[in-house]
Amino acid sequence: MSGDLPAGLLREGFVLLATVGAPVFLTMLLVGLVLGVLQAATQVNDTAVGFLPRAAAALTVIWLFGGWMMERMAGFLAHAIARMSGG
Secondary structure, three states, X not given: OOOOHHHHHHHHHHHHHHHHHHHHHHHXXXXXXXXXXXXXXXXXXXXXXXXXXXXXXXXXXXXXXXXXXXXXXXXXXXXXXXXXXXX
């Protein structure tokens, strides 16, 4: 195992984290922004009104893109194990 292997795997892992997490994070950001505007306009400041739509949107995105996310993470794990074993 060379000295730059852990750094390279860490960098690739962070890129994968950003790639796989982006759909969930962006969806929650957009839903939160829309809900914030609606809550400010209607002056309804209930925590459930803010949490439940965000949670539902995140679960929907995970349901839609979950297979793709798992494929990417499994591929990275296989690639990392192969590189660490010298293959």
